[in-house]
Amino acid sequence: MRGILFILRTDLPWEWLPQEVFGVSGVACWRRLREWAQAGVLEALQQTLPDELGEKGCLDWSRAAVDSFSVPAKKGGLLPARILRTGERRAPSTTWW
Template sequence: MTRMQLTDEEWVFIEPYLPIGGFGPYPARLRAQFEGVLWRFRTGGQWREMPAEFGAWPTVHNRFRQWRDAGVFEALLEGMVAEAAKRGEVDLSLVSVDSTTARAHHDAAGMHLGHDVITALEKAAVEEEKAREKGATRRDKTGRTPDATPSGKSDDVSGAGTACG
């Protein structure tokens, strides 16, 4: 066995969260398959590199997908948090949300803008958009617009605009 196996105490906690279908998995292989999923994400290895002690890699991968789709990992996480709370081991000081993950409206920070300020900001945004559009249609020194092809020819590939002779 690898050095990254679950302890018996951890397995007793995890096992009830794993569904057992009418045709399997066999309870004896269930732990090995779950540990195979853990191995995959702990090591960052590919599914095909999984040691044989966890079972056939396609079986473990399919089991992972079934558990993922059934919401097993979310339920397990919620159960772990509930168990830790029951034991008094929840430390919310480790939870952090910063402005890269959540943005608040300016009113949430106590900032209040007057109607005239909002109107001025909206007007400035419209003027900026007009300036952007005007810059996109400017011609460079060769007389081509920025979206013309380098040869100066039309992008018409149908041949409708060419004369045959």
């Protein structure tokens, strides 16, 4: 897990993971990440880890930000309003004769 997090944080190629530091090759980390993703391990971590860390006081929830991209609007939200034209036709181009 340490090797995977290191690569994801530094954006290095998997092959560049220092094996002598992490005790495993970058290719092995990549393979394990792929297997965990397919088995649903990462999704389970994403759901349980923040709650556990929050209960232990390891996360500062006051610095969290949530936007409509990550949390959908309840009941679908409102449809965007139609944009009305301000004139009958477009203004002539100033770059094309």
